[in-house]
Amino acid sequence: xxxxxxxxxxxxxxxxxxEKGQFCGKLLGxxxxxxxxxxxxxxxxxxxxxxxxxxxxxxxxxxxxxxYNTSKRGITLNVDTADGRGLFAQLAATADVxxxxxxxxxxxxxxxxxxxxxxxxxxxxxxxxxxxxxxGPWRDYLSSDLLHMAAGGEMASSGYDAADLPDAPPIAxxxxxxxxxxxHYAAIAIMAALxxxxxxxxGQYIDASIHEACALTxxxxxxxxxxxxxVLRRQTGRHHAAGVTPxxxxxxxxxxxxxxxxxxxxxxxxxxxxxxxxxxxxxxxDLRDPKYQDQAVITENTSHIVDDLxxxxxxxxxxEEVYHAAQERGFTWGAVRAPEALLDDAHLRDxxxxxxxxxxxxxRSVTYPGEAAVYSDSPWRIARRAPLIGEHxxxxxxGELGLSLGALSILxxxxxx
Amino acid sequence: xxxxxxxxxIRVVDFSWVRAGPWATRWLGAFGAEVIKIEWPESxxxxxxxxxxxxxxxxxxxxxxxxxxxxxxxxxxxxNVRSARGLEIVKRLIAISDIVIENFxxxxxxxxxxxxxxxxxxxPDIVYVSMSGYGHTGRNHHYTTxxxxxxxVSGLTHLSxxxxxxxxxxxxxxxxxxxxxxxxxxxxxxxxxxNMTGRGQHIDLSQMVASIPLxxxxxxxxxxxxxxxxxxxxxxxxxxxxxxTPLLNNYRGPTVAPHNAYRTHPGGYNDWCVIVCHSxxxxxxxxxxxxxxxxxxxEKFATVAGRLEHQxxxxxxxxxxxxxxxxxxxxxxxxxxxxxxxxxxxxEDRVEHDPQLRERQxxxxxxxxxxxxxxxxxxxxxxxxxxxSNHRSSPLIGEHxxxxxxGLLGYSHEELRSGFADGTxxxxxxxxxxxxxxxxx
Numbered sequence: 001x002x003x004x005x006x007x008x009x010x011x012x013x014x015x016x017x018x019e020k021g022q023f024c025g026k027l028l029g030x031x032x033x034x035x036x037x038x039x040x041x042x043x044x045x046x047x048x049x050x051x052x053x054x055x056x057x058x059x060x061x062x063x064x065x066x067x068y069n070t071s072k073r074g075i076t077l078n079v080d081t082a083d084g085r086g087l088f089a090q091l092a093a094t095a096d097v098x099x100x101x102x103x104x105x106x107x108x109x110x111x112x113x114x115x116x117x118x119x120x121x122x123x124x125x126x127x128x129x130x131x132x133x134x135x136g137p138w139r140d141y142l143s144s145d146l147l148h149m150a151a152g153g154e155m156a157s158s159g160y161d162a163a164d165l166p167d168a169p170p171i172a173x174x175x176x177x178x179x180x181x182x183x184h185y186a187a188i189a190i191m192a193a194l195x196x197x198x199x200x201x202x203g204q205y206i207d208a209s210i211h212e213a214c215a216l217t218x219x220x221x222x223x224x225x226x227x228x229x230x231v232l233r234r235q236t237g238r239h240h241a242a243g244v245t246p247x248x249x250x251x252x253x254x255x256x257x258x259x260x261x262x263x264x265x266x267x268x269x270x271x272x273x274x275x276x277x278x279x280x281x282x283x284x285x286d287l288r289d290p291k292y293q294d295q296a297v298i299t300e301n302t303s304h305i306v307d308d309l310x311x312x313x314x315x316x317x318x319x320e321e322v323y324h325a326a327q328e329r330g331f332t333w334g335a336v337r338a339p340e341a342l343l344d345d346a347h348l349r350d351x352x353x354x355x356x357x358x359x360x361x362x363x364r365s366v367t368y369p370g371e372a373a374v375y376s377d378s379p380w381r382i383a384r385r386a387p388l389i390g391e392h393x394x395x396x397x398x399g400e401l402g403l404s405l406g407a408l409s410i411l412x413x414x415x416x417x
Numbered sequence: 418x419x420x421x422x423x424x425x426x427i428r429v430v431d432f433s434w435v436r437a438g439p440w441a442t443r444w445l446g447a448f449g450a451e452v453i454k455i456e457w458p459e460s461x462x463x464x465x466x467x468x469x470x471x472x473x474x475x476x477x478x479x480x481x482x483x484x485x486x487x488x489x490x491x492x493x494x495x496x497n498v499r500s501a502r503g504l505e506i507v508k509r510l511i512a513i514s515d516i517v518i519e520n521f522x523x524x525x526x527x528x529x530x531x532x533x534x535x536x537x538x539x540x541p542d543i544v545y546v547s548m549s550g551y552g553h554t555g556r557n558h559h560y561t562t563x564x565x566x567x568x569x570v571s572g573l574t575h576l577s578x579x580x581x582x583x584x585x586x587x588x589x590x591x592x593x594x595x596x597x598x599x600x601x602x603x604x605x606x607x608x609x610x611x612n613m614t615g616r617g618q619h620i621d622l623s624q625m626v627a628s629i630p631l632x633x634x635x636x637x638x639x640x641x642x643x644x645x646x647x648x649x650x651x652x653x654x655x656x657x658x659x660x661x662t663p664l665l666n667n668y669r670g671p672t673v674a675p676h677n678a679y680r681t682h683p684g685g686y687n688d689w690c691v692i693v694c695h696s697x698x699x700x701x702x703x704x705x706x707x708x709x710x711x712x713x714x715x716e717k718f719a720t721v722a723g724r725l726e727h728q729x730x731x732x733x734x735x736x737x738x739x740x741x742x743x744x745x746x747x748x749x750x751x752x753x754x755x756x757x758x759x760x761x762x763x764x765e766d767r768v769e770h771d772p773q774l775r776e777r778q779x780x781x782x783x784x785x786x787x788x789x790x791x792x793x794x795x796x797x798x799x800x801x802x803x804x805x806s807n808h809r810s811s812p813l814i815g816e817h818x819x820x821x822x823x824g825l826l827g828y829s830h831e832e833l834r835s836g837f838a839d840g841t842x843x844x845x846x847x848x849x850x851x852x853x854x855x856x857x858x
Contacts, residue, residue: 007610050666067633138773151759157588173577184598189798191605196423198612204802212797219589220483225764227482237586259569334566340645350555367640372627377618
């Protein structure tokens with residue numbers, strides 16, 4: 001089963017992408033496509049992003065680059081040169097997908113726009129994933145992950161209660177999720193175009209915008225404004241809301257936190273179950289008092305239940321213990337974990353989530369996070385580690401396009417590859 | 418001639434509820450699939466409780482604004498799947514469908530008698546996407562999630578906040594939005610695979626597990642370098658690095674300064690802009706735009722190392738400048754000079770003030786029978802041949818029951834009436850909406 005091809009097997013994707021699009025290429029590659037990453041001679045700038053293996057900076061040691069470029073092959077090509085353009089056009093003539101994140105207008109200025117590429121390959125799907133799309137007053141604006149989280153609305157929704165941290169700024173969650181969000185939508189658009197192509201035989205052009213993708217990704221914030229005129233307030237560790245809501249994040253005995261959803265759920269039945277949970281540890285306090293079978297009494301005592309009883313219960317135990325004890329009793333609660341805590345998670349082990357990826361240069365394999373979903377017929381899997389700089393130049397330029405090794409040397413000497 | 422759509426002739430049986438599943442099927446509908454939402458008012462979650470019903474309307478099953486935005490492009494069949502007759506009907510529907518999608522906890526569909534093996538007997542090449550909290554396998558498969566819990570357990574919440582403070586986390590269910598997008602990817606890649614091979618499959622998506630790969634570089638820092646994220650200066654708020662803590666990459670991009678949010682005029686709740694300089698050149702351009710103030714000429718700010726070390730002083734000086742100007746005019750001035758700057762935007766800002774989203778028609782009005790005419794969020798991509806679009810407002814509950822039962826499945830009108838009488842299509846003791854009375858005429 002694990003050797004079966006992935007769902008996107010048989011597709012050739014050319015990826016001319018930087019930090020904005022590399023995750024989209026990874027998604028397609030891990031799903032089985034043959035993704036050929038095209039880097040400038042010397043390597044793509046993302047190879048200079050840390051952290052690095054053993055903290056030794058080197059373009060072949062960037063863990064960020066490693067992660068975002070699994071399952072790809074790699075070639076170098078300078079499309080600013082005439083030879084480079086010609087080779088790119090040759091590759092595009094047999095590709096299924098071109099994914100590019102160049103500044104709007106750049107590829108057309110090289111004669112590599114969709115209309116030109118399509119002349120030789122009507123089945124080509126080309127996706128331009130750019131900060132703001134191909135049109136509009138912000139089209140040529142510069143961006144970054146932080147900038148997108150600001151303009152997209154993520155920051156306006158995330159931060160702290162005034163009571164917790166007066167004058168706190170809006171907070172942009174980390175991890176590069178503006179890029180992830182743009183890539184998720186780009187991958188969806190590409191997949192839809194490919195499904196359509198299985199019926200129509202025709203490719204098409206996709207203009208995808210990271211700003212729009214981020215602006216779409218704040219759940220009900222837009223609907224709250226459109227339908228009720230509300231602008232939501234930031235609340236520590238929980239949902240934005242028009243008014244202040246009961247807290248959901250509690251400090252555990254080990255100094256980490258538990259996300260315990262209570263607000264709006266405190267019914268007599270819920271309080272009985274809560275009493276059972278707390279009683280397992282002898283911490284139910286007065287929660288078994290029959291008075292709590294009256295909704296009005298519960299509402300009146302919300303602060304006592306939440307801020308005294310639940311808070312004390314969680315403060316008395318490690319976060320992991322609260323998480324599992326609560327979930328086993330049907331509470332939708334979770335430990336707020338740092339990423340390193342995931343390596344010990346038994347459920348992930350059961351699902352075979354962690355993957356060993358061979359890094360022959362290191363003489364060992366490295367543990368990578370695996371797939372979001374388990375496919376029964378065509379596995380989502382990491383096919384190989386990220387490519388070295390120009391690792392597949394000979395394989396692709398000579399093996400596929402028919403160049404001689406001599407010609408390859410001349411291209412290298414002239415800065416084309 | 419109507420424009421072709423990417424998913425023309427694809428039918429989706431949509432059991433999903435709350436947010437993550439409906440957000441997935443919204444996009445299948447936008448691509449032109451016929452999405453049939455199976456609903457039951459007694460166990461409905463997504464329409465109610467509603468915090469987005471306009472103030473002038475009664476809150477009921479048909480007046481949630483957020484439900485409308487999340488469920489455009491779908492039809493609704495009200496059906497009690499937990500009755501023998503309802504189960505038989507839904508099986509007939511599955512037999513003529515391409516995709517079954519749901520986001521229940523792990524054993525629900527199987528308990529209804531609709532596990533993957535049974536789905537295959539009904540429709541051998543069905544693409545079945547389950548979007549549960551923890552997946553259908555693994556010892557914690559019975560655990561349940563909401564977005565915030567998936568975010569907490571997966572490590573995403575930990576990425577957000579200021580050092581030495583509790584996590585700020587994500588102010589919404591990011592993993593309902595994003596979990597929905599993984600649901601779309603699973604459905605589309607499964608459909609592509611089916612079209613190429615003739616084989617369907619079960620795709621077992623987990624909301625919590627899908628969150629973890631969003632922490633990739635942080636996880637490799639653990640598995641390769643043995644370095645965790647419970648450390649001084651992490652997470653560094655909006656900065657790339659927190660001054661006075663070890664110089665380490667924080668998994669957002671290059672470690673540079675300035676890289677922060679700054680207050681702008683007139684100092685309201687969302688009057689902030691962010692400014693980032695990726696190079697000394699960009700910094701020098703910022704200095705010029707600020708009017709070449711004397712403080713900025715100091716040697717300590719000339720290099721990225723110096724700027725990282727002296728961020729507190731530098732950020733205070735930059736904010737003394739930004740507070741004098743509106744966030745949109747600051748953005749324009751900075752960007753015109755080649756400096757990375759954008760405003761923090763609230764929902765109101767995005768809908769009313771963002772010139773780019775306006776030009777790109779991100780919010781277009783759509784008529785809804787109970788809510789009236791309101792803007793709906795558009796797609797963030799433009800497909801040249803098969804554009805995604807919002808062509809239908811969200812369905813009223815059970816709005817298409819007659820169309821589907823009689824028109825699509827070929828039952829008689831008498832059978833529709835008897836199904837309403839015996840509680841198959843609507844609870845017998847529950848008042849019917851006027852449009853339901855009409856479909857019984």
